[in-house]
Amino acid sequence: MTEPGKRIRIAVAGLGIISRTVHLPLLQRRDDLFDVVALCDLSPTRVTELGGRYGVEDGRRYTDAAAMLADGGYDAVLLATSGSHGDLAAQALRAGLPVLCEKPLAYTLAEADRLAELGGGTPALMVGYMKQYDPAVAEAARLLDDLGGPERVHAVEVTVLHAGGDRQLAFANLPPAPGDVPAGEAARLRAADEALLDAAVGADPRARTLYRILVNSVCHDLSLLRLFTGAPATVDHVTTWPVRPGGPAEPSVDISGQLPGGGRYGIRWLNLPDYPAYRETVTLHHARGSLELVFPSPYLLNAPTALTVVDDHGGGERRSVFRSVTEAFEQELVAFHAMVTAGAAPLTGIDGGAADIRTSQQVVRRYGELTGVAIGGEAAS
Template identity: 30%
Template sequence: MTRLRVGLIGLGEVAQVMHLPALRRLQDRFEVTGLHDISPSVLARIAARWNVAATYASAEDLVAAPDVDAVLVLSPDQHHHGHVAAALVAGKHVLVEKPAALTRNDVADLAARADAAGRVVMVGYMRRYAPAFLAARDRLADLGPITHADLRDYMCEGPWFHRQTTDVIYPAGDIPKEASAASRALRSAMMREICGADASPALLLGYELLTGVASHSISAMRDLFGMPARVAAAHVSAGGNHLVAALDYGDFSVTYQYLVDNLARFDGGFDVYTDTKRLSLAFPTPYVRNLPMTVEIQSVTEAGNETTLLGPFYKDAFVAELEAFHAAVTGGGPVLSSLTDSIDDFRIFEEIVARLRGA
């Protein structure tokens, strides 16, 4: 099997807890040949922990390395566009963590660049590659006419989980202040481009969470049902930490909610309803690996009520995602979460923002 030589840009929690363990699990397909992080202390300690010899002071140096075939862009969201673009100029394939960028225009720009370069770029919506999700999607047509669907992400942030299971390495106060200030300014400019120069803190946080945790569910929703006709309504509260949106699919509606707080739980997933059936899937926290996922299908007939369970599925979604990335690069396999596909996520985000602004 062809081994892809990969370099990682960004070595934060997602790299340490999810991607590096998944890459080690797939050593027959991947070899980590380069690392970059803006924190020298994180870069040195992660290189030592994972036995990676080559470290780079800049993302540009990493993507130019001749022994890097593909790049995992795991940097802060505001840098995704720049890092993916640099990798494409260098002729590399890319797996970029969601979101692909922070604006629709930037995602569209990257899609055009990827097409021109003839390189694979996959957006890291790992839920869409999870075996349990694929099993649920395959059963959807058997349900009959859909009457409603609920999607949700109720969660506390990752440290509550990974501090009990993983020793995450954080910067030792060595990120240059000028770089941090420039990064914050770039993020603010990108978000205000969508939300407006006068956007409230709640709206800005709402957009941050839409492009963050909510993007998994919005992308999965499109995979299951296609694009909605419109966003019928949206409301943000709790300073931006809670959002609810109603999406119009013509014959049925979909509601989506996220809630981010400090309760120790992760409740993400969806329920799809017909008149007599319900299909449900819950996603566990990604910060604990190989937790089981089960698809539940409830059916009611005159004879009674029946529940069918598919699974449990223990395969890690990040492993499944990387397997699909490898297949796409080495064998022309399908990319479920392409840049072109992701443009539609941003159309929905923009419409939700418009509803939140009262348009």
């Protein structure tokens, strides 16, 4: 732990879309709190480009994340590599480095258990669920507490209109992928992730596809459920269906079940590559009204999330809207700084990340029960 308020040196592993459009620009914006001193990516071209842009010394630009972690020389690490982060997070924790970890935390509960042992029960890792730090989400949580807490929730409805990445990122004008990632290293990492997926849910490609959707995207909605009501108590229904014949490999997904307080939840994740824009709606219904959150594309910095509050006013319906342009990703970084310097607990640490892995495996297991798809690995037990 460093001195509260101190500017901390941070290393970033993984220079893909989320790092280029969000993390690095915000770390630069908050140079009162962070100093980016090391970068890593499989692409030498990308490391060179971004290392120059953000003033990282040549000797602190890496193409091997394990080597970057072994060299040290910084106070904390941000993991934004693809796939499971279990191994790299474990290496960082062994080195005594606090971690901000993009989702998924890991693919398996065994990885999460190992991280929990290394974390030692102290705040050492934050999972990057930026929606939990959105000012509109914080206001909704405050209003729910005023209403009497999670037990007042009758139902939660979630709808995600998942537009294609080209539509979500058209504003960013990103260059094409460099194409210089070593084929052998990329193949090695893919094989490692495939082995972890097999350990998590088994070999069936339908189970793997569903699980990837859950741990890479639906996990954000699971994190909001945990924040508002607690993790789902049951998974009663799961179905998937294709967008269109011959369309994208990833189907749309519908999940429903019971909340810990007795209410119900439904999550509908619609894979719509040609939809005009990304949109996510999370609505909490209670006996006297609703709290509705509408999220824009996560890559649009400082685009406000709208919280619409519906309640009774003199026997009629009243609607009020709360908006803030305070960026959720930036608030997340501020909270991470507080974790590193003052030991402040994150909204989602290792235990919360493990809870979302567990729920995702429960969804896959229920999918197998309902469809006959063979489920293996941890999800089968």
